[in-house]
Amino acid sequence: MKAQHVVVVGGGLIGLSTAYALLREGHRVTIIDRDRLGGGAATGNAGELTPQQVAPLASSNTAKDIINGVFTRSSYLSIEPLQLPRLALFGLGFLRASGAKRAAKGAAALAQFSGGILPALQRMAADGIDISGGGDGYLMTSSVEPDLQAAHAAYRTRADRGWGEGPGPILRGTQLAEHEPALAGGVTGGFMLPGEFSLDPVTFVASLIAHITANGAEIREGLTAERLGDGASIVCRAIDGTSTTISGDRLVLAAGAWTTPILRKSSIRSAAVVAGKGYSFTVPVERMPNTLVHSMDRHCVAIPMHGRLRIVGMMEFGSPPERLNRQKLEVLTRAASSVIAGADWQNLSEEWVGARPMTADGMPLLGAIPNRPEVLVAAGHNMHGLSLGPVTGEVVADLIAGGIPPPAGGRSICARLRSGGRPHKFIFPALR
Ligand SMILES: Cc1cc2nc3c(=O)[nH]c(=O)nc-3n(C[C@H](O)[C@H](O)[C@H](O)COP(=O)(O)OP(=O)(O)OC[C@H]3O[C@@H](n4cnc5c(N)ncnc54)[C@H](O)[C@@H]3O)c2cc1C
CATH class of the missing domain: 3.30.9.10 (D-Amino Acid Oxidase, subunit A, domain 2)
Incomplete structure (x- = not known):
């Protein structure tokens, strides 16, 4: 596959894991953050990687x-x-997802990642990530x-x-x-x-940043993404107020809890984060x-x-x-x-x-924006962005390669999604 220039928006757990996976596949990566890499919810979390517990928050109890x-x-x-x-809309969606049947479906959809969580982390460890x-x-x-x-x-x-x-x-x-x-x-x-x-997210994130830096990622801190531009480009505001557009062959939007305003300003409808x-x-x-x-x-x-x-x-x-x-x-x-x-x-x-x-139903937004295959979204990982970060990075790299994601637990993640996942606006585009 031809190496591509991928712009990753957001240097949190998902953006860093994505940058890591893309560099490993030989792509060129530019990663931008409004603040500094490893901001957002990346380092103060519980450090849990939980094949058993990846499930939506919505349930009859919650x-x-x-x-x-x-x-x-x-x-x-x-x-x-x-x-x-x-x-209000988020709350209604949450209550809807809390019914026994929907909660069970949501748990089954997320559990498709379970077998991939620790193997993807171990691949990072084998590459020197702490x-x-x-x-x-x-x-x-x-x-x-x-x-x-x-x-x-x-x-x-x-x-x-x-x-x-x-x-x-x-x-x-x-x-x-x-x-x-x-x-x-x-x-x-x-x-x-x-x-x-469990691991220490402070040292994990520091080590990921050091790794992607050493492997040639271009790091652009202090740039706030405002909206998508044409093709695989993003219009950003610098700290001094000037506007800059960063372009690549593909773009991955991974701005965590701040993803929805960027999509809305780009006139793209999606489930809210x-x-x-x-x-x-x-x-x-x-x-x-x-x-x-x-x-x-x-x-x-x-x-x-x-x-x-x-x-x-x-x-x-x-x-x-x-x-x-x-x-x-x-x-x-x-x-x-x-x-x-x-x-x-x-x-x-x-x-x-x-x-x-x-997200109301606990599902991440993961995949290409309809009719804009050059732009992918990887956001909305709820309480599980550390658990799902390494495996999400691999899925994004494979979506960019246009191939089948790597094996997890003996079968490819994509195959498992096809057999058990449920369609969602952005999730798992292979299903649509
Ligand atoms: C208290 C707590 C405990 C948690 N414990 C766990 C746990 O044990 N295990 C687990 O798996 N998950 C846990 N999580 C969840 C996990 O931290 C998140 O799911 C994860 O951080 C999401 O990753 P992300 O990259 O999508 O977002 P973030 O890690 O928040 O990163 C988003 C990045 O985007 C940047 N950004 C935002 N807006 C823009 C913009 N406009 N332009 C450019 N950059 C922008 C931010 O500065 C930030 O660096 C916990 C969360 C919290 C709050």
Whole structure:
């Protein structure tokens, strides 16, 4: 295949992974970012790569939570009432996707990536990308017995369908406390998900940037993409206010939670990508958990990351993506303090807010824009942009090559999409 010049808009997890995959295939890459590479939600996240857990947020449980979220400020999921008119269509789409049948279909569609998540990451590691800082296996906890059993059964079922490794046995009481001494006393049940992996996104992203730089990517920071130009070009505004157009043979739009305004200004209709804000911070602990602890009932995650403990959680719809809402950090701190013992909750550092690129049905926008094959969109990866980043990069590189994406779990991703995926405006264009 002839090498092409590909312009990648957005230097977050998806843009960087795409640039990496394209360079590996011998293409020339220009990557632009309004700020600096590795901005957006790339580095403050939980570092989770989760073949078992890639699923849409919308489900019958979260449908209730989203309604509560309008009225309850202390909920992990919140919606700013003033923003309700703007979010109305997204909310309706979310509620629609929450029905049992649609949620199951959505989970099946996303699970097609499950077998490709860790192999794609391992290919990066073999190429020298740093995937250190975390490790294998998560401890999933809940003190609500019926929920614990339901989650265990659901992960068992996913494993039976080939969507990740099955859970370990349910641990309770002293057995659980002996397994994980860092847990707070009130946590009564849990089980291991041994096939999940975590890494430190700070070192991962730094290493990806160093790799693409060393491999010749042209990096254009401080350029805000405003709208698509003709062909594979993008019209950008520089920091000094001047307008610049960057052109290539192909263009990949990967601006995360900021993708929709660029599409709208280009008169392209698509499912909306909306910012679902999450928070994280680092807390000093007397004793580091042995593995990542994912509390299903408290809706927070505690991640040992290169010797520090990062706490991550919350889903806030409404205020500007970049604005840190201190009240949400306090809700997260309270939740985490009921999960992890012996932490100094008065002494937090690395406080961070980031915007998840959410779509109502949880599906990413991935593929060429209808009638504009030279422009692809790779955005809307919801809570899973790190899990799906490396495999998305490979899919985009293969879409650009016009071929069949690389094998994942023995069959090509494209073949699996054809057999099980469902059509969506942009997703998986091979299906249309
Ligand atoms: C608290 C939290 C925890 C998370 N934990 C996990 C996890 O454990 N595992 C997981 O898989 N996912 C996780 N995620 C989700 C993951 O971070 C996102 O899905 C992922 O960052 C999306 O990648 P992206 O490249 O689409 O967007 P981003 O990573 O946000 O990158 C978008 C980039 O585009 C740039 N940009 C924006 N607008 C423009 C413009 N107009 N012109 C040029 N550049 C622009 C931004 O500066 C940014 O660099 C988490 C997210 C949050 C908030």
